Amino acid sequence: MLDDAFDALKKYDWGTDRTPVAPIEAAVTAAHGKAEVRENLEQRLLAALQSDISRDAKDFVCRMLTIVGGATSVPTLAGLLADERHSHMARYALERIPGAEAAQSLRDALAKVNGKLKVGVIGSIGSRRDALAVSALAGLLKDQNASVARAATTALGNIGSVAAAKALQESLPSAVETKESVIDAELACAEALLADNKDTAALALYKSLSGDQQSRLVRLAATRGMLACAARNT
Numbered sequence: 001m002l003d004d005a006f007d008a009l010k011k012y013d014w015g016t017d018r019t020p021v022a023p024i025e026a027a028v029t030a031a032h033g034k035a036e037v038r039e040n041l042e043q044r045l046l047a048a049l050q051s052d053i054s055r056d057a058k059d060f061v062c063r064m065l066t067i068v069g070g071a072t073s074v075p076t077l078a079g080l081l082a083d084e085r086h087s088h089m090a091r092y093a094l095e096r097i098p099g100a101e102a103a104q105s106l107r108d109a110l111a112k113v114n115g116k117l118k119v120g121v122i123g124s125i126g127s128r129r130d131a132l133a134v135s136a137l138a139g140l141l142k143d144q145n146a147s148v149a150r151a152a153t154t155a156l157g158n159i160g161s162v163a164a165a166k167a168l169q170e171s172l173p174s175a176v177e178t179k180e181s182v183i184d185a186e187l188a189c190a191e192a193l194l195a196d197n198k199d200t201a202a203l204a205l206y207k208s209l210s211g212d213q214q215s216r217l218v219r220l221a222a223t224r225g226m227l228a229c230a231a232r233n234t
Contacts, residue, residue: 013054062089066096078105126155138167150181157185160192203229
């Protein structure tokens with residue numbers, strides 16, 4: 001049945017009945033906790049991903065690799081990051097595959113992609129909360145592409161580390177939209193720091209956002225954050 005499903009994957013495309021490939025999904029789900037079974041499925045899925053199958057079939061394979069994929073899957077998925085047709089789903093898988101290899105592949109891709117593909121890669125790095133990417137993201141805060149710069153600020157806010165907060169505070173963007181993105185990211189960063197019990201760093205960041213030069217809503221958020229810090233230390 002599983003062999004038939006992989007054979008059906010060769011003809012799978014938009015609008016095609018999904019029933020013939022359902023056994024693959026069932027096998028992937030059943031592979032939990034079974035290393036040998038998982039590795040076998042991973043190899044078969046990677047072989048399919050590298051074959052001449054439809055875009056929808058490759059999307060399906062990437063979704064399956066989010067469950068059974070590991071370090072072995074990373075090179076093949078990383079090779080799709082610069083392909084506009086497949087970059088999104090490759091990133092979707094790499095975001096969810098645990099381990100240093102997947103995180104490194106996304107960091108490496110920053111120098112290989114541009115425009116919306118770079119924005120996507122940055123978003124995936126932020127989703128992984130990859131602390132090792134802070135330096136690279138900080139270098140993109142003044143990128144000429146405003147979308148890239150804003151994506152980098154959001155990713156740093158999601159990472160939410162002390163180093164990320166420092167990079168945001170030192171960015172000093174000139175574009176109004178980017179400034180607003182930095183403030184939003186700083187607030188997100190402060191929330192993450194507070195959640196990680198880094199109260200001193202969170203309080204310093206909230207205080208920096210409480211001045212009269214900030215909008216009313218930002219001052220309210222900063223004040224609420226400072227009160228939360230105070231409540232934690234009483």
